[in-house]
Amino acid sequence: MPPTHSSYDRLSRWYDWLANGSEGPFRQLGLRLLQPTAGETLLEIGAGTGHGLVALSRAAGATGLACGVDLSAGMCRVAAARLRRASVREGVLLAHGDALRLPFPSARFDAICMSFTLELFGPAEMAGVLAECRRVLREDGRVGVVALDQAEPANWMTRLYGWVHRRFPTWVDCRPIPVEEILSRHGFRPIAAAAGKMWGLPVKAVVARTMVGA
Template identity: 40%
Template sequence: MDIKKGEIVLEIGFGTGHCLKKMAELVGKEGKVYGIDISSGMLEVSRKRLEKAGLLDRVELYCGDASKLPYEDNKFDAVFMSFTLELFDTPEIPEVLNEVRRVLKPGGRLGVVSMSKEGRGLLMRIYEWLHEKLPQYLDCRPIHLSQTLKDAGFLVMHEEVRRIFGLPIEIIIALKPGRKNHGRVAVRKGLRLLL
């Protein structure tokens, strides 16, 4: 995501705070990282991780719903989500992405990692069946991430499909249309830094 010193970054669904910690290191003392997660338990785990790393002063955590982000328009240089977007019900995904587009600065970057519906197979069919029967244990579900982001008005700059436990995941960097522009090389380099 090519996160630089001094930038303002948001992670949606920060979980245990591993990526928050990395982003706080990247933005430096001049920048700020915000995190929103619906789980108060994850907020406490992340707070302890950041405090132990001496980075809590660079991060502001919020317990809330990503479909109603509590931030002003055009605030963030970058927004990141990892295995979060697919947790929302299908009708809520465009709402979340509209909120992301609202809070991103023009030309701001969106990084998303998600289970992917790209590529089918027996393992994917078994996973989807298990997800339907046991959603409390397998809460992520595959989505068509690239098309979903394009439909929401983002410009997809980088996309790749990888596998975890044999299941496909998509990694996408997209931009909010606007004045500021980032090259494809910088986006690819930044993806490696964050992941």
């Protein structure tokens, strides 16, 4: 598991003030690409402060189900409060749990999303997270990932961010990853992508489907 859940516990009350203004538009972009629809059973891994879970709940509607999981108990508390304020607690399940051992049965979900979460894991753990995604997704299920993108060539901001990440990995914990390549390598077929920049850093949103027999 990533070594940062205690940091997120400490930051949970202030996280939206620190990060939602920059991360929020890309989270929304990822959800638009994923195209969650009424009646679907949906999961957000790394639900954080609950913004995405509220959106998933509204997309799933009265006939669907939106679930969220986060390793940080502090983030779960903030997300639960947001769900209460948004009056979307019906048809929503929020779990305090580990992405490497998702607390859900196999073939449960139509679609999964995660924003600025996959890149918190090292290569071996990332493979484990994506294996868990394949396990809980139904056949031909979708996964949507928003992450800092390992674009080439690196610009000065990417190089600066990389230096800060290496010096202070607990506080600057995300790192750029080749999103589409990783998904393709771990049993998914990318079907849609969009890119942008956050404070000069490349960000990519990718939606992929499970590959039969992967």
